[in-house]
Amino acid sequence: MTNRKSVSVQLLFRKFARKFEAVVFLCKQLLSERNFIYLACVLVGISCALAVIVLKSFAHNVFVFANYVNGFLKFPFFNILLPIIGILLTVFVIRRVLNGELEKGSSKILYAVAKKGGIIPKKQMYAQIITSSLTVGLGGSAGLESPIVITGAAFGSNFAQKYRLSQKDRILLLACGVSAGIGAAFNAPIAGVLFAVEVILTDVSISAFIPIIISGATGALVSKVILSQDVLLSFKNVTEFDYHNTPYYILLGILAGLVSVYHARNFRKVEHFFSKIRSGVYKKALFGASILAILIFIFPSLFGEGYESIKTLSTANPEELLNNTFLEDYKSKQWVLLAFVGIIVLLKAFATGLTLGSGGNGGNFAPSLFVGSYLGFFVAKFMDITNINSHLPVTNFAIVGMAGILSGLFHAPLTAIFLIGEITGGYDLMVPLMMVSSISYAVSKQFEKHSMDVKALADKGEAFTSDKDKNILQSIDFLDLVQTDVKTISLDKSLENLIEYLSSSNQSIIPVLDEKNKLLGIIDFESIRPIVFNQYRIKFTMIKEIISQPKEVIHHDDGMETIMDKFESSNETVLPVTKYGKFFGLISKVEILEAYREKLKEMVIE
Numbered sequence: 001m002t003n004r005k006s007v008s009v010q011l012l013f014r015k016f017a018r019k020f021e022a023v024v025f026l027c028k029q030l031l032s033e034r035n036f037i038y039l040a041c042v043l044v045g046i047s048c049a050l051a052v053i054v055l056k057s058f059a060h061n062v063f064v065f066a067n068y069v070n071g072f073l074k075f076p077f078f079n080i081l082l083p084i085i086g087i088l089l090t091v092f093v094i095r096r097v098l099n100g101e102l103e104k105g106s107s108k109i110l111y112a113v114a115k116k117g118g119i120i121p122k123k124q125m126y127a128q129i130i131t132s133s134l135t136v137g138l139g140g141s142a143g144l145e146s147p148i149v150i151t152g153a154a155f156g157s158n159f160a161q162k163y164r165l166s167q168k169d170r171i172l173l174l175a176c177g178v179s180a181g182i183g184a185a186f187n188a189p190i191a192g193v194l195f196a197v198e199v200i201l202t203d204v205s206i207s208a209f210i211p212i213i214i215s216g217a218t219g220a221l222v223s224k225v226i227l228s229q230d231v232l233l234s235f236k237n238v239t240e241f242d243y244h245n246t247p248y249y250i251l252l253g254i255l256a257g258l259v260s261v262y263h264a265r266n267f268r269k270v271e272h273f274f275s276k277i278r279s280g281v282y283k284k285a286l287f288g289a290s291i292l293a294i295l296i297f298i299f300p301s302l303f304g305e306g307y308e309s310i311k312t313l314s315t316a317n318p319e320e321l322l323n324n325t326f327l328e329d330y331k332s333k334q335w336v337l338l339a340f341v342g343i344i345v346l347l348k349a350f351a352t353g354l355t356l357g358s359g360g361n362g363g364n365f366a367p368s369l370f371v372g373s374y375l376g377f378f379v380a381k382f383m384d385i386t387n388i389n390s391h392l393p394v395t396n397f398a399i400v401g402m403a404g405i406l407s408g409l410f411h412a413p414l415t416a417i418f419l420i421g422e423i424t425g426g427y428d429l430m431v432p433l434m435m436v437s438s439i440s441y442a443v444s445k446q447f448e449k450h451s452m453d454v455k456a457l458a459d460k461g462e463a464f465t466s467d468k469d470k471n472i473l474q475s476i477d478f479l480d481l482v483q484t485d486v487k488t489i490s491l492d493k494s495l496e497n498l499i500e501y502l503s504s505s506n507q508s509i510i511p512v513l514d515e516k517n518k519l520l521g522i523i524d525f526e527s528i529r530p531i532v533f534n535q536y537r538i539k540f541t542m543i544k545e546i547i548s549q550p551k552e553v554i555h556h557d558d559g560m561e562t563i564m565d566k567f568e569s570s571n572e573t574v575l576p577v578t579k580y581g582k583f584f585g586l587i588s589k590v591e592i593l594e595a596y597r598e599k600l601k602e603m604v605i606e
Helices: 002-030 033-073 077-096 107-115 124-135 145-162 167-186 189-200 206-226 243-275 281-298 307-313 318-322 334-357 365-385 394-410 413-423 430-447 455-459 468-474 495-503 535-540 560-570 589-602
Strands: 509-513 519-524 574-579 582-588
Touching: 002 033, 033 124, 033 145, 033 167, 033 206, 077 124, 077 281, 107 145, 107 167, 107 189, 124 145, 145 167, 145 365, 167 189, 167 206, 167 413, 189 206, 189 413, 243 334, 243 365, 243 394, 243 430, 281 334, 307 318, 307 365, 307 394, 318 334, 334 365, 365 394, 394 413, 394 430, 413 430, 509 574, 509 582, 519 574, 560 574, 560 589, 582 589
Parallel strands: none
Antiparallel strands: 509 519, 574 582
């Protein structure tokens, strides 16, 4: 009987899906192109909001349940078990359900925009929801926002693919999904729009704002209607800005920038450490999750997203953080609480690195807010305890600190400012938010040229940055421009053979290869011109006498910025290309510039 009901539900769902698709296709025929985009961004926004509701509700309910059990046992023993189970289940799902592949981190969206024309695999519409709910929902020390952003981007991208929209509209709907995801996760539509524009679309025209705004507002509206306010991050004890505290906010901005750099670098170190482990995915997951469990047992605030502990810090009783810990008997001592908070600020990077490096799925968006609130609390409380200034509003500093770390880690000061402004329900803190976010961004930028998510991709030329010319170059796949059907010569050939090659080809250089197809050097026609027109020298000159080494060699994995630097430094118009150590072909600077010109016309989002 149960199987029959299950089959009938599936049939009903498929019937509904077919009718829905038919209606959308009809709308596409009846509506103008621009109006259909408006409809699409609403549908994408609703889909993203529903995904957010599922993820957030699950994570919140697990946290409430874990707290209930831990309170009964007096120690967070339950927190040891859940993260291990969650990470192992995540690895199992990735291996068995997702064929061993899962694209983690919002950097994959940047790669899709820069290199794949905004195409994101269909499985990302559900893979992120399943895996991140297991990892973060069961206590992994990471955030749900990055999976939410990827899910939203996947919804937008696949909607565009389904209804055969152009690459321009596909990238636009991808950004709409991102906007809706952030808007729904925080009930902050403006922050969603700014994140999509500031981080995902570094080049965007004013007209593209309208669909992104519609999606952000749609996601936030659906989330507000359905999702309980207890699940969302919100604050109530906010006081007005006092300009006398400006020097302390400046100090917080500087510290936020430095802590952002510390967090990013140590997170990458932990991930890099786990990437080198070859002992099997389950052993690696168990090893990393076990260390994480120990950290969470000692510092329960590291459990899950950590939003509940952020709320605790902003209340009149922040010492409640020490409940169910080894330090509970000392929670009346302010120095103990301060040391506890300070240590957590330093440990969060390692906890998040352990969570993701060992095989879990999540992101650094929530950890950035977590670290920021703890840092802000630490600064204000330190000033209070040392009697430097006992009147600093601790809640305000905890809130503004979130913007500081978010800005420093993601190089997105506008998103940070308006996200916190919307979370607090007003703009009383706009001035300190602007100060701390901008200072943190400036300090972080001094040490890290690119943001946490963009760094690895930008170094390889696989993501867009704020440099428009560089973005266009990075969107070019130079391997498509390589001339592979070129004439080559070996050392055992005669100069007469070379002249035959030159007479039947318009190549300016002839690569010289060995029997394993490795590049030994090149013969430049201009450099051997005196020999070619001298019969005596043709007869008695050997290939090895006229071979020369290219001034630069381009490798198949070089980024476009590196390639153009090599053309510039060599002052050549044609350079050889190698792939995995073997000769691959020749690339012309003229071909690259022509491709650049074509991309320049295509990539303007109207």
